[in-house]
Amino acid sequence: MIRIGVFSDSHGQIDLFEKAVRQLNNVCAIVHLGDCATDAFEVVKRTGREIITLNGNCDLLSREPLFRILEFEGKRLYLTHGHREHVKMEMTRLFYRAEEEGADAVLFGHTHIPAFKEIGGVAFLNPGAMKDGRHSILKIENGRITAEFLRTEI
Numbered sequence: 001m002i003r004i005g006v007f008s009d010s011h012g013q014i015d016l017f018e019k020a021v022r023q024l025n026n027v028c029a030i031v032h033l034g035d036c037a038t039d040a041f042e043v044v045k046r047t048g049r050e051i052i053t054l055n056g057n058c059d060l061l062s063r064e065p066l067f068r069i070l071e072f073e074g075k076r077l078y079l080t081h082g083h084r085e086h087v088k089m090e091m092t093r094l095f096y097r098a099e100e101e102g103a104d105a106v107l108f109g110h111t112h113i114p115a116f117k118e119i120g121g122v123a124f125l126n127p128g129a130m131k132d133g134r135h136s137i138l139k140i141e142n143g144r145i146t147a148e149f150l151r152t153e154i
Contacts, residue, residue, distance in 0.1 A: 002072045002140040006147075008033035008081070008109025009056070009129035010040070017130050018043050020152035021051070027137065028072070033109040033127070034081030037062045056081035056109065073140050075104040082108035082126075091119065098122045105145050107138065116147040123147075 005027045010017045021030060021043050030049060032040040034056025044051050055064045067080040078101045085093040087110050098106045105123040114128030114136065123145040128134030137148040 003027045004138040005030040006127040006136045006138050007130045008127050009035040011036050011131040013131045014039050014042050018046050021047050037064045057083040075140050078103035078106045080108050082110035114149050
């Protein structure tokens with residue numbers, strides 16, 4: 001089974017973010033989907049864990065990419081913060097972007113609302129806002145994509 005730690009929207013809550021990362025076990029990757037990518041850099045320094053980062057709408061000076069494609073066990077994951085696809089308004093742009101990229105799953109943030117749903121055969125995961133202690137684990141097992149929602153408190 002593949003397990004990926006998924007974070008977004010930490011907004012300066014570095015101690016909380018660090019605690020959540022330290023509690024992750026048996027993950028093959030950790031991603032931060034933007035809005036304070038610099039928080040991820042600090043957590044990497046403190047924990048020694050690698051974190052794949054993206055830019056969000058609050059990351060004006062960061063040089064991280066706006067999206068990434070990752071592949072695990074034959075599943076293609078599209079990672080974005082979601083602001084450029086206007087996910088606070090609707091999911092249509094994000095769905096079409098996933099189709100263009102041939103994605104099996106989309107990981108996005110921006111709304112601060114945890115959600116996992118399948119639309120047209122594509123799994124969509126928003127881990128919620130790390131600033132509120134919310135994050136998730138994306139799981140890939142036997143070709144199936146699922147998610148587990150977690151909450152960390154100081």
